[in-house]
Amino acid sequence: MPEITISMAAGRTDEQKAGMMRDITQALVKNLGVEADNVVIQINEAPLTHKMKGGKTFVERKAAQSR
Template identity: 35%
Template sequence: MPYVTVEMLEGRTDEQKKALIEKVTDAVVETTGASREKVVVFVEEINKQHYGVGGKRLID
């Protein structure tokens, strides 16, 4: 059973996340031959307050 975790900053719409899950699932099925019903995709959204680049939070 393949598990895929996608980490990204918050702010995508539900439709965008739905499309992402569908396309990631398609890619896993195509490349591994796994059964579509067995592919699990986790979308983890990172709050911009909890993410920093170059010593600064993205919201600052």
């Protein structure tokens, strides 16, 4: 049973996340030959203030892009 964990910054819609999980499920069915019912996917989301890249939080990075 493949189990996939995805870590990402919060902010996507439930529809976007569901679509992504469906696509990943189908990729595992196609490439690994497993049944969709055996695929488990979990999303771990972090608030933008709890993720950092390049020494700036994602909130700071987003604010800098808006300027």
